[in-house]
Amino acid sequence: MxxxxxxxxxxxxxxxxxxxxxxxxxxxxxxxxxxxxxxxxxxxxxxxxxSKQKLLRAVIENVVDEIAHVLADSAATDQGLANAIRQGLDTFWGRLVRNGRELQLLQYELTMYALRTPGHEDLARLQYERYAAVVADWCRHAAEQAGETTAVSFDHLARMIVAGVDGLILQYVCDPDEARAREGLATLAEMAQALAGV
Incomplete structure (x- = not known):
């Protein structure tokens, strides 16, 4: 070898x-x-x-890194917050969900593993903190570049976007309906824009 x-x-x-x-x-x-x-x-x-636990911890960190990297690259932040949200959701979905059902299933399974395994609970918390931080960063950057202000904090806005995406992903892996997914993403983008109150 x-x-x-x-x-x-x-x-x-x-x-x-x-x-x-x-x-x-x-x-x-x-x-x-x-x-x-x-x-x-x-x-x-x-x-x-x-140990298996050390390997699974490394896998969880690797999956989170990959998803966070795609999230960070998803949104064009030079045309205002509404565009960043819409375009970011569409790009993320196209790159990691539509053709990434196995990755999404793996992510959920690893999250449940982390929550159920003593000493690994922090991984699930850190996973969602990282996702929300990345989304908050591109929302903040897009709003600042356009001179926009929001009615809620970027952290709150990001957590609501991540929660919405999580729900849509879970529905999609259970029943991959493209039309429903597109409709759901469009509705989520509208809801996030309304929440932001630009």
Whole structure:
């Protein structure tokens, strides 16, 4: 087996774990299953991730990083807050939901795992704090660039947007209806704009 730097090996194992988790779910994914997916001996896997809990923590952080990165890149913030909300929701949905059902299922399963596993509850809280912070940043930036003020704080606005998106995603993974999803996104954008009170 060729030598790989620890950081590269770690990312390889996280990617293998995401594949295994998407295929088998959290309860049926063991270190042995992930090692097989990565094509390495179990001992090599255990050297980097000595427990399933440590591996799942790394996977949760990786999924949150990916989603936060897409959220941060989703909104054009140079045409005012209403446009940023509408365009941000559409771009995010197109990149991570419409063709990313497995990622969304994995995210929900990992959130439930974190909430139910002693010592990992903070991961679920940090996950949603990070999502809300990213959305608040692009809302704030869009409003400031356009010289707009809002009736509510950007933090509150962002949490309501994230809550709305979460609900739409859950409905979509249960019943992927494109027309209903588009209608829901348009309504959510209108509700968020009304709440913002620009």
């Amino acid at each position: 060729p030598y790989l730097e620890a950081a590269v090996r770690r990312q390889q194992f996280i990617a293998a774990a995401r594949t295994a988790l998407a295929t088998h779910g959290v309860t049926r994914t063991s270190l042995r299953v992930v090692a097989a997916e990565a094509g390495v001996p179990l001992a090599t896997m255990q050297y980097v991730f000595p």
